Amino acid sequence: MTQPTPPFLSGAKPGIGHALEFQKDRTRLMLRGFGEHGNVFAIKLGNQNVAIIIGPENQKIFFLETDKKLSIQEPYRFLRAMFGDVLFLAPHEEYLRQRPFVQELFKREKMLQYIDVMQEVIQAWMDGLGDSGEMELNEQIVYLVQEVAGNCFLGRDAHRQIGTEFWNLYQDLSKGLDPLLPPNLPLPRFIKRDRAKARMLDILRPIIAERRQHPEKYDDFLQDLVMKEDHHGVPIEDEIVRNLLLGLMFAGHETTSGQASWSIIFLLQYPDYLQRVLAELAEVAPRGTRITPKAMVELEHIGWLTQEVERLRPSVDLLLRVVKEDTRFGDYVVPAGWLVQVAQDVAHRLPLYFDRPEEFDPLRFAPDRAEDKQHRFTLIGFGGGAHKCPGMNFANTEITLITALLFREYELELVTKEPYVVHGVGASHPSETIVRYRRKAV
Numbered sequence: 001m002t003q004p005t006p007p008f009l010s011g012a013k014p015g016i017g018h019a020l021e022f023q024k025d026r027t028r029l030m031l032r033g034f035g036e037h038g039n040v041f042a043i044k045l046g047n048q049n050v051a052i053i054i055g056p057e058n059q060k061i062f063f064l065e066t067d068k069k070l071s072i073q074e075p076y077r078f079l080r081a082m083f084g085d086v087l088f089l090a091p092h093e094e095y096l097r098q099r100p101f102v103q104e105l106f107k108r109e110k111m112l113q114y115i116d117v118m119q120e121v122i123q124a125w126m127d128g129l130g131d132s133g134e135m136e137l138n139e140q141i142v143y144l145v146q147e148v149a150g151n152c153f154l155g156r157d158a159h160r161q162i163g164t165e166f167w168n169l170y171q172d173l174s175k176g177l178d179p180l181l182p183p184n185l186p187l188p189r190f191i192k193r194d195r196a197k198a199r200m201l202d203i204l205r206p207i208i209a210e211r212r213q214h215p216e217k218y219d220d221f222l223q224d225l226v227m228k229e230d231h232h233g234v235p236i237e238d239e240i241v242r243n244l245l246l247g248l249m250f251a252g253h254e255t256t257s258g259q260a261s262w263s264i265i266f267l268l269q270y271p272d273y274l275q276r277v278l279a280e281l282a283e284v285a286p287r288g289t290r291i292t293p294k295a296m297v298e299l300e301h302i303g304w305l306t307q308e309v310e311r312l313r314p315s316v317d318l319l320l321r322v323v324k325e326d327t328r329f330g331d332y333v334v335p336a337g338w339l340v341q342v343a344q345d346v347a348h349r350l351p352l353y354f355d356r357p358e359e360f361d362p363l364r365f366a367p368d369r370a371e372d373k374q375h376r377f378t379l380i381g382f383g384g385g386a387h388k389c390p391g392m393n394f395a396n397t398e399i400t401l402i403t404a405l406l407f408r409e410y411e412l413e414l415v416t417k418e419p420y421v422v423h424g425v426g427a428s429h430p431s432e433t434i435v436r437y438r439r440k441a442v
């Protein structure tokens, strides 16, 4: 007997399907679908059928069938206008050639170097904040994350050299993100995107040339990337280095700043948990000391906090694949040509896996409860399978250090009491959030 395709959610409008509802509040749409049909259902975005799949078993199929029956490259084709043929946007063979370059950059030894660089950058940012004042959190954390990325990935000198112009150009690049329209339409924002990209590549060109000419002078992320050879012993091409840098900084910057901002907001909304974090900090990494890799591991409460933020406020709240061959999810078959989507917002709130899922409760990740360990694909804020985020440890290390250093040094207060999630085409982030701060007495 042939298996049925997923049932369609009610409320599709002629011609546009669920597109308006999706645009307005996709989390509500997903929750409505889950309520109506359970773990597998379908929506229509224009003429496109999209299967929404929820739950660890379905998520396992989603991640493990990627690059087999499911394509990651096709749904994100629109990003190629920005980054060219790099990472999973490249044909699969090329992706496999490039992947080790990226993995190398997040090896343990490299991570140890980043911990020190990150602390210096965060300290310099706090010095700039001064003793007291008010700040808009997102704006400040986006800036800080750019400083960290620039210093860690390009090195101090090159970061200084690219200046604020480079990061301002990112905004034009991001505004050109459009999953629906053909990327070569002569729209003003697409023209601006192409100009921004050309300028950013020009800014990076002399930096990479210098690294090729004087390899002995540098020992950092960028130098490692420039020196990499593929498995045939062929050095990585300059064009790939430049596009990889653009792609990595894009993948890592608004995503990290979103979750870092939420970590700070949650601590200010839950003073009991903040007290636990402060007590642990005082014991493991008191103010004035450098946070060592050992202390990072011992800052368990911040570690569980970062996981709870990943669960409740994932910066990446949906992932897509194009179905190349009919694929079974539970009782249904999703036919070739459909899109398939995982929805973290719903997946991370399943009562079967998470106790009182709507509540903020980082201790659910402590070893005696370990709710995420029940199934490999329960917590998927960084994806899963072969394409799982290679920057996960980098991001979580950075979020831990920002949280630790900031709360060690300052008394903070939320002036905006209830920030909410703003979804973008790229990463999600909190709405405008004013935070008041005052440096603690020594």
Ligand code: HEM
Binding pocket: 072, 087, 088, 099, 102, 248, 249, 251, 252, 253, 255, 256, 257, 259, 314, 315, 316, 319, 320, 380, 381, 382, 383, 384, 386, 387, 388, 389, 390, 391, 392, 394, 395
């Ligand atoms: C909180 C911060 C971050 C979040 C939430 C996040 C989330 C994700 C997710 C969900 C995926 C899987 C995409 C999919 O399966 O379709 C992914 C992949 C990726 N991420 Fe991250 N990411 C973060 C930080 C970073 C950082 C800091 C970097 C690098 C600097 C990075 C680089 C990448 C790359 C290169 C991939 C593609 C991996 C591949 O296809 O093999 N991410 N990320």
